[in-house]
Amino acid sequence: MSSRISPLTRSNERVSQRLRMERMTVKREDEQKAGGVAAVERAFAILHAFKAGDTSLNLSELAQRTGMYKSTILRTMTSLIREHCIVRLDDGTYQLGSMLLHWGGLYQAALRLDDHVPAILRRLVQETGEGASFFTREDNLRVCLFRVDSPKSVRDHIRTGDLLPLDKGAAGRVLSSFDRTLIRNAEFPNYPLIVTVGEREPDIGAVAAPVFGPMGSLRGALAVSGPAARFSAELIPAMSQSVLKAASDLTRRLGGDPFVFDAALSPTTASA
Known part of the structure; x- marks a missing residue:
């Protein structure tokens, strides 16, 4: 009796394989960046993605501009949002947060x-x-x-x-x-x-x-x-x-x- 693999199983395997590859990529980046620094680099990449004239960016635009996986961006966004560097709007797009203005004021004062x-x-x-x-x-x-x-x-x-x-x-x-x-x-x-x-x-x-x-x-x-x-x-x-x-x-x-x-x-x- 031959065994058959369902399309759902194949799909789950592809997703798991992609996530494993992504984790390996992130791990290599972390090793190359001497541990922990890569996460900061990814956060800066997201912030740098915003250009003059941008009111907000969606996840696809951020992925295109940074060259990062959407899942990686979402993980990094958690910290950026928590620290008020990024704001998630009701329509699902992202905007630069108030902390950047605060830092800018400190910079200007000094x-x-x-x-x-x-x-x-x-x-x-x-x-x-x-x-x-x-x-x-x-x-x-x-x-x-x-x-x-x-x-x-x-x-x-x-x-x-x-x-x-x-x-x-x-x-x-x-x-x-x-x-x-x-x-x-x-x-x-x-x-x-x-x-x-x-x-x-x-x-x-x-x-x-x-x-x-x-x-x-x-x-x-x-x-x-x-x-x-x-x-x-x-x-x-x-x-x-x-x-x-x-x-x-x-x-x-x-x-x-x-x-x-x-x-x-x-x-x-x-x-x-």
Whole structure:
């Protein structure tokens, strides 16, 4: 008498086999991540799956964006929901939770420009060879809050605390062009970089980019400047890439979204 296996039994065996394979995969990940760290990595992967413009994501979208099994996501979600990092809505989708806002507030309260800007400026000087500055707006002028001079003997001379025009020079134009409290969305620039040569002073060139904080707020302008002869059409593209990368890095450190720099961080041709 031959034995027959029912379709339900086969289905259960397939499910059991898939779960065993998944457990083995998770175990290998845990071993590779030195035990326990893999679970944290999976939690971060879920949080990173949320992008600008997402109100909520369903389980299938999370699985697609993270490359994780749905069952793994659900297990990780238990901890994220318990700690208010994720909220499960009534329609079954998931949303970022209030704990992230709480952490963001703590970060902003502890944030000091002194901890981040000087290091970025020093890196810019090393990469470009020109002086690097960070400006903020003060009424109808711009003030230099931080400055690192060029190591070259011939250079422009800007000091911390200097007040300069807002309507002339790359940094001034950045501060007047990228402030969402002053500029309508339809007029907001698409390219986060401004180059000027001989505008503020006949022999000075500059490349500047905005630095954003939370909610797209303009925190300041990052700029390199020096003798106009060193701001040629051949040198400006590489200089612009350095400024864009620095502005993106500083924006991220100050709690802003650096997505506006993503498209710009590709080889470009700038003109004076």
